[in-house]
Amino acid sequence: MAKKDTLPKTPRRSFLRRAFSWVWRKKWWIVFIAIVVVGANMIFGGTKQGDKAGYSTVEITRGDMRQIVSATGEIQPVNTVNVGSQVSGTINNIYVDYNSRVKKGDVLLTIEPSVLEAQVREAEASLTSAESKARLAKSEYERAKTLYKSDYIARAEMEQAQASYEQAEQDVVRMKSQYERAKTNLGYATISSPVDGTVISRKVDVGQTVAASFQTPDLFEIAEDLSKMQIETSVSEADIGAVKEGQRVTFTVDAYPNKTFEGLVHQIRLSPTTTSNVVVYTVVIAVDNADLSLMPGMTAFVTIIVDERFNTFKVQNSAFLLRSFDSLGVETNGATPSTHLAILRDGKIIFVEYAKGLVGATETEIVADGIEAGDKIVVGKMGASSNNSSGMNNRRGGMGGRPPM
DSSP states (O other): OHHHHHOOHHHHHHHHOOOOOOOOHHHHHEEEEEEHHHHHHHHOOOOHHHHHTEEEEOOOOOEEEEEEEEEEEEEEEEEEEEESSOEEEEEEOOOOOTOEETTTEEEEEOOOHHHHHHHHHHHHHHHHHHHHHHHHHHHHHHHHHHHHHHTTSSHHHHHHHHEEEEEEHHHHHHHHHHHHHHHHHHTEEEEOOOSSSEEEEEETHHHHHEESSSSEEEEEEESOOOTTEEEEEEEEEETTTOTTOOOEEEETTTTTTHHHHHHEEEEEEEEEEETTTTEEEEEEEEOOOOOOOOOOEEEEEEEEEEEEEEEEEEGGGGGGGGOSGGGGOOOOOOOTTTEEEOOOOEEEEEEEEEEEEEEEHHHHHHHHSSSTTTTTEEEEEETHHHHHOOSOOOOOSSSHHHHHH
16 A cells, blocks of 8 residues: 655645634634724714815814013113212211111211311301401492592592492302302212112212212112002014003013013003114003012013903914815805805805904904804815915904914
8 A cells, every 4th residue: 555645834834724723713803803993993083074074174162362462571660769979078877778768858878078068168268258348348339439429539439449349249149159059068968868768779888989070979779669660661563553551461570480460551652762673662561569579670571461352253273274265166156265264064065254353373263143163164175286275365354463371
């Protein structure tokens, strides 16, 4: 009996036989897993209504919008007085320091008065001498008048005596003025506060020489009322048209990162300045600092609230990218993207007339009748040429936009 020939098993045939055997035994598990995957995809990964219809859409929502102008500025007291000296000399005593509260008339410092006192005495002596000369000149004038009436002297001699007397009287007036000025300068040796306020800067020390020959040296800086502060910010010419007096302002400072302060636009100064070829205007913001938490010199990050809308219809700015309705393949009846919105509702496109309100960096307010929150604006058709369905058609409506806060 002949032996039956057998072929050796190759590795590939062995692998395929085992794989087929495993699939055959586990087929019901595979069917179950496939059903689960397909169901999950239908529930969680299904296309939106716009996708089913072959359109790209952006949803209309309701919410609040703000148009703002952002700037930075430095917090300063409303009124700051620089106290100086009108006389020269050595500082003798200083009676206040940084943060000292002062009242009007309180002595701040004194200058060594010996030189000024000597000037007063000199001026007083000069005045006394002038008065004596004036009395002598008056007597000679009276005598000359008597002699002239009796024809003992010529008229020229009498007039000469009169001129000498009048000149002596003028010397008295001049010496009296010098004496008053010397006394006034002596009074300037005691420097007092001109206002009620707080000393925020002291620029001299005891023993320092004050030289007031050419200009008045600054000794102290006094903030009149730290409970009322102001912020001076610079706003560019592109934004200044939207800023008005009385607008509400919010700002923060690095010292209180979790706290927001409020103020009001107090003044828009008409004097422009140019910085890096940009024309800017100074906007002054009034701030209530009753708790004295804000300090002079702090940097404020300011947000000027130009306008606000509450619970309004709004949409992402990408909703206005459609340049023409021709690519949608529907009857437009003369509607254009600049005047109408293409709303996808119940699988059909309807055109709703609209106007833009506030325009922000990412969102735009929609003013229209017949729209609802949840409506979808068609921004293009799936597979349409980008030349027909996209492009910037963002014509600004309302006032210029700024990022919403």
